[in-house]
Each structure stands twice: as structure tokens, then as C-alpha cells.
Amino acid sequence: MPNAPNPRDNQSMSTLIAMVLGAVLWQAPSAPAAPTGDAASSAAPAPSVGTEIKETRPDKPLRIRVKLARGTIVAGLLASWDDDAFSGDFGRIEWIELTPSEFKRLFDKVMDDRDPSHQLRFAELLVAVGLDAPAESAWRKAASIDPSVKSRVAGSREAAKAMRKAWLERERMQREGAVQDFAEDGAAPRWPVLTDAERDAALAAMREDAKHYSAMAGVSVEPIETDHFILISELKPAETKELQKELDRMYAQVLGYLGVDPKVNLFWGKAVVFLFATEDRFKAVEAGAFQNPMVGRPGSGQVMGLCHMMKERVFVNSWRCPDYALFGSVLIHETVHGIMHRYSTPARLPAWADEGFSDWVAAQFQSATVEQARRAQAMQYIRSGGNLVTVLDMNYRDGSWPGQNALGYAVGYAIVDAMMREDPGKFEDWLRKVKGGMPWEQALQDACGLSKRQLASNVARFFSTRD
Numbered sequence: 001m002p003n004a005p006n007p008r009d010n011q012s013m014s015t016l017i018a019m020v021l022g023a024v025l026w027q028a029p030s031a032p033a034a035p036t037g038d039a040a041s042s043a044a045p046a047p048s049v050g051t052e053i054k055e056t057r058p059d060k061p062l063r064i065r066v067k068l069a070r071g072t073i074v075a076g077l078l079a080s081w082d083d084d085a086f087s088g089d090f091g092r093i094e095w096i097e098l099t100p101s102e103f104k105r106l107f108d109k110v111m112d113d114r115d116p117s118h119q120l121r122f123a124e125l126l127v128a129v130g131l132d133a134p135a136e137s138a139w140r141k142a143a144s145i146d147p148s149v150k151s152r153v154a155g156s157r158e159a160a161k162a163m164r165k166a167w168l169e170r171e172r173m174q175r176e177g178a179v180q181d182f183a184e185d186g187a188a189p190r191w192p193v194l195t196d197a198e199r200d201a202a203l204a205a206m207r208e209d210a211k212h213y214s215a216m217a218g219v220s221v222e223p224i225e226t227d228h229f230i231l232i233s234e235l236k237p238a239e240t241k242e243l244q245k246e247l248d249r250m251y252a253q254v255l256g257y258l259g260v261d262p263k264v265n266l267f268w269g270k271a272v273v274f275l276f277a278t279e280d281r282f283k284a285v286e287a288g289a290f291q292n293p294m295v296g297r298p299g300s301g302q303v304m305g306l307c308h309m310m311k312e313r314v315f316v317n318s319w320r321c322p323d324y325a326l327f328g329s330v331l332i333h334e335t336v337h338g339i340m341h342r343y344s345t346p347a348r349l350p351a352w353a354d355e356g357f358s359d360w361v362a363a364q365f366q367s368a369t370v371e372q373a374r375r376a377q378a379m380q381y382i383r384s385g386g387n388l389v390t391v392l393d394m395n396y397r398d399g400s401w402p403g404q405n406a407l408g409y410a411v412g413y414a415i416v417d418a419m420m421r422e423d424p425g426k427f428e429d430w431l432r433k434v435k436g437g438m439p440w441e442q443a444l445q446d447a448c449g450l451s452k453r454q455l456a457s458n459v460a461r462f463f464s465t466r467d
């Protein structure tokens with residue numbers, strides 16, 4: 001739902017700020033594909049490649065106690081094993097489910113050292129779990145046992161490479177799946193975890209979009225890619241270079257606030273970020289690529305950045321106003337909207353937290369004019385006995401957000417600030433529940449043990465003695 005600046009608003013500083021930062025456009029509101037289930041089941045089964053070993057039984061059942069990579073301990077009698085797995089009264093377990101060191105130890109125990117096929121398979125599995133050096137030694141042993149095996153080593157190496165790739169894919173998908181564990185009730189549909197092939201396709205599609213949307217607006221610069229972003233920049237090279245680093249650093253930091261492993265890529269492919277030197281270029285992209293006539297409408301105020309969330313795709317459009325700190329702050333604010341959209345589910349936070357968290361993150365990087373103005377406005381409201389519940393109740397839907405003089409932005413920012421300073425872990429818990437589809441007030445009760453009124457009075461108390 002467009003959260004558009006209101007053309008009738010006056011042009012006071014805080015209103016202007018609201019217009020600058022408040023614009024988030026939801027085109028085609030977010031209906032991700034049906035969840036594909038847990039990561040393991042949506043991953044294609046690893047291709048059966050490499051050296052085969054038929055079912056082999058140890059001379060007598062072997063009592064084992066091993067640790068799986070996901071942390072579980074498996075104990076019992078190992079009755080048989082083959083090239084893929086070992087079995088016993090605990091069931092059948094794939095070799096690559098073990099931690100690398102446990103795999104090495106157990107396989108070494110069951111294999112016949114003088115069997116070249118065992119050595120080849122050992123090497124392949126070692127590479128699969130990331131142990132390259134011992135793999136080399138196993139390949140050497142295989143060839144020294146039987147020189148005719150040398151001809152099989154090249155094929156074995158190829159297989160090992162493919163197994164490593166499959167292992168990395170599986171590991172990544174499990175890690176990404178874990179980000180969504182909390183949304184177990186399925187109240188909000190999760191973004192699907194992509195396979196390597198799907199990720200490659202998503203990235204290719206975003207690269208195409210970046211070019212296509214640039215062309216629609218008459219922009220022809222070479223895209224620059226960072227770990228998580230595709231930048232279309234007409235800024236000075238030195239500034240672009242700085243932003244390249246800054247955006248990825250900010251991404252990692254935001255994931256830290258969310259309690260998510262920063263190695264996880266939340267975006268569908270990457271997010272496209274347009275960085276223009278002039279407002280005209282920014283508007284050209286809004287009009288030409290996003291069919292957004294709102295920008296540039298007379299009296300609509302000056303908009304400096306927008307985040308477009310188009311189902312799974314994220315685009316940020318911005319232009320560098322003369323105040324570099326303000327520009328940086330807007331860019332971060334809008335990008336945080338994109339990250340939050342892709343965090344587990346498209347479920348949206350209540351307005352005060354949606355905007356408050358974006359501003360709060362921006363303030364961690366740029367203590368710009370915007371943040372100072374917001375803080376001053378919030379303190380004045382809170383200390384003069386203003387009702388925080390009114391702000392907690394404001395929403396995009398009925399148009400009550402952001403209130404007079406953009407009060408919602410100022411107070412939303414202050415509430416998030418208080419929550420993050422008091423207990424970031426609780427805020428994180430609360431976020432997860434809301435993203436999982438729980439109504440935000442119920443989530444507040446569950447995660448923080450607070451009612452809406454109690455949150456309001458806690459925040460008021462927090463700022464009665466502190467800035």
C-alpha cells in the first residue's frame with residue numbers, strides 16, 4: 001500500500017523529513033509462492049557420483065557414538081556401510097551428515113586401508129565436507145596401492161568437486177531455512193529457500209531488471225555488483241566506491257540486529273539500487289520504470305529515496321541531495337525496508353516499528369539532521385506528557401500514519417531506540433514473532449511480557465531521565 005506523502009501537508013521541517021523518508025511503495029503486495037517446506041526436502045538430492053562401494057559389513061557390529069553437523073549425537077551399533085551412508089539400530093545416516101572431523105574418524109575406522117576403492121571414496125567424501133589436505137593423501141595412497149588406479153583418480157576428483165558443490169548448496173539452504181524456523185505456524189507464508197540453480201536464475205533476472213529499468217529511464221551506466229546489491233550509479237566514482245562498501249557493511253549489521261547469520265542472503269538474487277546525482281534522473285526512473293506519477297506531482301514535497309518491493313524483488317531508487325549525510329540516511333532507511341521485506345516473510349511491522357527501525361538503523365550510521373530533529377521532536381512530545389499509545393495505534397491503512405508534523409516517525413524512532421537500548425534480544429524476538437504472522441500486540445505480550453500501554457509507559461519512563 002503506498003505510503004505516499006500527502007500533498008496537502010504543510011512544509012514544516014518534520015513534514016518534509018517524513019516525506020523524504022516515509023515513502024515506501026508496495027507494488028503488487030507480496031504473495032510469495034507457497035512455502036516449499038524445510039530446506040532439506042526442497043534441496044535436490046545429491047547426484048550419486050563418484051566411486052561406488054557396495055554394502056559392507058564390519059567383522060562384528062561396531063559400537064559408535066558420533067556427532068552430526070546439525071548437533072545431534074548418534075549412538076548405537078553400526079551394522080553396515082556403503083559409499084553414501086552407514087546404517088545400524090539408529091537408522092541410515094549419510095556420511096556427509098556428520099561433522100567433518102567425525103566423518104573422517106568414523107570412515108577411517110570402517111574402511112579397509114589397502115582397498116584402493118575405499119581410498120578413492122574416502123578422498124571424495126573428504127573433499128565434499130571441506131577437508132582437502134587429507135583427501136590428497138587418500139588419493140596418493142590409492143595410487144600407491146595399485147598403480148592402475150591412477151587412471152581413476154581424475155574421474156574421482158571430478159566427482160569430489162560435484163559433491164563439494166552439492167554439500168555447499170545443502171549447507172546454505174539449511175542455514176537459510178533456519179532463518180525461518182520461527183515462522184513454524186505458517187501464519188505468514190515464508191519466502192522459499194532457493195536452490196543454487198534458482199538463485200542463479202534470480203540473480204540473472206535482477207541483472208536484467210537493472211538494465212531494463214535503466215534503459216526505460218534513459219540511463220546507461222554499467223552496473224556495479226557488491227555481495228548483496230546491484231548498483232546503478234551516476235555519482236562520482238569515489239562516492240560510489242564508498243557506498244559499495246557501506247551498503248554491504250550495513251546489510252551485515254542489520255542482519256546482526258535481526259539475530260541472523262550475516263552470511264545469509266535474504267534478497268531474491270540481489271537488490272537493485274539506483275544512485276543518481278540529480279532529482280530529475282531519480283524522477284525519470286520513478287516515472288519510466290516504476291510508473292510512479294506520485295513523484296514530481298506539484299506540491300508533493302521533495303522525495304529523496306524510495307523502496308519498491310515488487311513481490312520477491314527489491315529496488316531502491318535515490319538521488320544524492322546536496323546534504324550528503326541526509327542522502328546517506330535516506331539510502332539506508334529505504335534499504336532497510338527492502339531487507340525487512342525479505343526477512344523470512346513479507347509480513348509488515350506496525351508503522352511505528354517499520355519506520356522507526358529503518359530510522360534507527362540509519363541513525364547508527366549517520367547521525368544526520370533527520371535523526372537529531374526526530375529525537376528532539378520525540379523528546380518534546382514524550383516529556384510534555386504526549387500519549388504514546390496514540391502513536392502505537394497509527395497505521396498506514398486508515399491514513400492515521402504519520403500524524404501531525406510526522407509525529408509517528410519521531411516517536412516510532414524513539415520507541416525503537418528505547419527497546420534496543422533496554423533489551424535488543426527482546427526486540428529481536430518480537431520482530432520474529434510479527435514476521436511470523438502474529439499480531440504485533442500479542443507478540444509484544446509473548447516476547448516482552450508487555451501490553452501496549454505498558455510499553456508506552458516504559459518508554460515514557462525511559463526517556464524521563466535519559467536522552
Ligand SMILES: [Zn+2]
Nearest residue numbers: 021022023355
Ligand atoms: Zn520508510
